[in-house]
Amino acid sequence: MKIALTVAALIAATVAAAFADEEDVRVRGDLPHMLAQGETSVQLAQRIAQTIGVLDRRIAPPCGMQRIFEIAGAEHFDMNDMTKRVDPNKPGVWRISVYGKGCWATRLHNVYLFPRGSSPAELRAGVPGRTLASVKYQQSATQLVLRQANGIAQRLNCGSPAFLTDSQLEGPKVPGKAWREKWSAQACGITRTFDVTFTPDGTKMRIMAVLAD
Numbered sequence: 263m264k265i266a267l268t269v270a271a272l273i274a275a276t277v278a279a280a281f282a283d284e285e286d287v288r289v290r291g292d293l294p295h296m297l298a299q300g301e302t303s304v305q306l307a308q309r310i311a312q313t314i315g316v317l318d319r320r321i322a323p324p325c326g327m328q329r330i331f332e333i334a335g336a337e338h339f340d341m342n343d344m345t346k347r348v349d350p351n352k353p354g355v356w357r358i359s360v361y362g363k364g365c366w367a368t369r370l371h372n373v374y375l376f377p378r379g380s381s382p383a384e385l386r387a388g389v390p391g392r393t394l395a396s397v398k399y400q401q402s403a404t405q406l407v408l409r410q411a412n413g414i415a416q417r418l419n420c421g422s423p424a425f426l427t428d429s430q431l432e433g434p435k436v437p438g439k440a441w442r443e444k445w446s447a448q449a450c451g452i453t454r455t456f457d458v459t460f461t462p463d464g465t466k467m468r469i470m471a472v473l474a475d
Contacts, residue, residue, distance in 0.1 A: 285329055286328045287311065287330075289330075289332075289333065290333065291333025291334065293333060293336060293358075299382065301382045307333070310358060313386070314331070314360060314373060314387050318331075318362045318371065321362070321390070321425075322365035322367050322369065325364075325365040327365050327366075330364050334361055335358070337359075338354050340354055341355050341398075343437075344357065345394055355374050355397060356377075357388070358373040358375055359372060370390055370428075371387065371390050372388035373385055391428040391429030391430055391446075393431070393443055394431055402469050403458050403469050404426065406470075407445050407447055407456050410456065410471060411448075411454055414473075415449035420450035424454075428446040429446070432444055432457075438462055440459055441460055443457075444474065454473065456472060457473075458471045
């Protein structure tokens, strides 16, 4: 299966592990050159596609259409505050926004990049959508949401594990104050929405997830 990256021109590349079949997948967009340490920009784009590939296929199963990953931007944030941009030369985390297109839906993925000096950066897939939770709190909230989503699926005799499909901010996020997001999880073709509330509590964060529908 061929993946192509558009920087100034279209460069063909091959990724063997991202997808199970010969689906036509292309990566478009540009990446800051500073992020591709110990590898080329094309190789980094391939790894980004691998990082989100499995989840993207679950959200939008193969349908015979071309699957496109469009890199929409790379921003450097404070590790604990995804609304606070920081100088790339200071400690933080890169959030790479990638739109998945094709198969009747557009979905927004978040890939978090942690530089490792001259070695290729570490990549982690985040919650899809527009969550403002930090990487650490996304992990905690994901456990809460999927535990409930899987419980619902089991009661409906659904044997497939639930997975997250989207997240949206509900109202403005005020520094130091609680904020709420709507997260969506799907299992066996049924999507459930959860109200996820993040409440700062000193140096900690209290997280609550409640079924919304």
